[in-house]
Amino acid sequence: MTRYLILAEGFSADPHYGKTMRGVLRYRREDVVAILDSERAPGDTEDGVPVVRTLEEALPFEPDTALVGVATQGGRFPPAWRDLLRSCVEHGLDVENGLHEFISEDPELRDLAARHGVELRDLRRPPAGVSTATGANLDVQATIVLAVGSDCAIGKMTMALELDLEARRRGISSVFVPTGQTGIAIAGWGISVDAVVADFIAGAAERLVIEGAARGGELLWVEGQGAILHPVYSGVTLGLYHGSVPHLLLLCHEAGRAEMEGVGGGPHPIPRLRELVELHERLALPARPARVAAVALNTRNLDEVAARAAISAAEDETGLPADDPVRFGAGKLLAAFSV
């Protein structure tokens, strides 16, 4: 069992940039001993986990691994972080990192890690041999579901994890297929498809659905990435879509979000759900038609009455079942994927 210290400097209270931290807290809570963020008040906690302000304060909790818990845009380390990573290594902690900048390729950190006998793990480092897609994905003997979304950071991974959990509770041979650093940190396997060579996105996705089936999955929930009309990440989104060859799509959206967040260059409006359903279905490969089976709505910013109203409105607009599986349970949505 791992004893994680989550490094979330400056972002432990930010729902957008603390994505990896929040995912691991939600799905591997038992493995987290402390969170580090010097900007928080003494005695603060997150989901019951103590938030400390220095590495020294964290040591009494006996962490064995420091997990980089923030995902910055562009995936590189702010300079101040390097001191922190060095300190972790000097205190004998392994480091797990999900950013695009690989710590295991940093000569200074690598030497330091070797001297202290600790491991540097880059969750986004592509495995050897990832290449272009071959078409073997179309032979996978499983029902493949891909989570797609109207924007980044709206809960696509969480929705897929909740549906997978519910399916397994019901005895279905269901497997969550991780495609990003947080999913990998949670599930312990996977490929960060946004970190492979651009020509190999679909190839990486193909390899993942083949592995998901090999792990016994008859129903695969593929973690989504980005959004099809996202000005920064849409390439990864479409490559993942075509490489994972889903039969069914789970369209994820945050109720009330009208524009993409954290994107430069002026407003980037989110199209209507109905349009997103149609656009996604038209983008399926002719060799593997796909339909949107349900809408997963993130209602975290609404009270319960407003949440239920938003779910009804999504159903009326799309003609599809909709629900917030985190808030109201995943049973209703899961029924839409029964095959």
Next chain:
Amino acid sequence: MTRYLILAEGFSADPHYGKTMRGVLRYRREDVVAILDSERAPGDTEDGVPVVRTLEEALPFEPDTALVGVATQGGRFPPAWRDLLRSCVEHGLDVENGLHEFISEDPELRDLAARHGVELRDLRRPPAGVSTATGANLDVQATIVLAVGSDCAIGKMTMALELDLEARRRGISSVFVPTGQTGIAIAGWGISVDAVVADFIAGAAERLVIEGAARGGELLWVEGQGAILHPVYSGVTLGLYHGSVPHLLLLCHEAGRAEMEGVGGGPHPIPRLRELVELHERLALPARPARVAAVALNTRNLDEVAARAAISAAEDETGLPADDPVRFGAGKLLAAFSV
């Protein structure tokens, strides 16, 4: 001036795999002294350039640079090629390579190159500092045209080059923006957007349109990559689309091609042109609507009567001007982009 020996072993007569060779022959003919392919007959030529069967036969033509002229799927070197590359280096030739496998990172070739004082240039190696898109692309003061297509290897690069040439002939400040290894070999600048980290596709495209404008382009012809419904390369296609933020699209198609070529996993039909027009327009970012202005039809496999009929049919189907700019000149299509 460079004196190229084009290495096209086994593929010099193949229109699909000899893409880099054909592009350089067409647009930098004056820089090519010989082509190497041991499988051709003695005395063969390609576009008037002698085809030799061994490196020794090539030396009398005094090449100074060996250009890898084939693009294999997955972009890696067949083992037999390594001997050839070693020989080229030992004979004092610089090597330019457009495959995903970087020769400048190969310890043996690198040592050999250092000993022989030659340069190894990887055309697909991303420049330093490529990162995620910022939105600065939307500020570029130029009319941006992106070539898109119904499949790979149908002539998107050639169409864009022909339109750029014609525009410059007419005194327009036009710039061809290279996004792949062949375009880079021809134009001498650019980024191979299929070789960057997947998250950075749009960022690389953004950087290219900014550079195209900085090079004096008021009209930019962005080389297209892949196809929006291509099972292997669609991620690159969409990331390039959204990162280059085109105002106008040139839809390229090969007359008579009904299925994508060279793709595994069973038949991958090409949708109707009309559907491709609509799909591409719907995929434009809301912040930068784009319309298809014309259809460029590759009619190389048709006689002239059939070619003209295919062009008429494309116009009838799409309601857009269509032509084969290689065969009939680029003037008619260029008129559709006058702004």
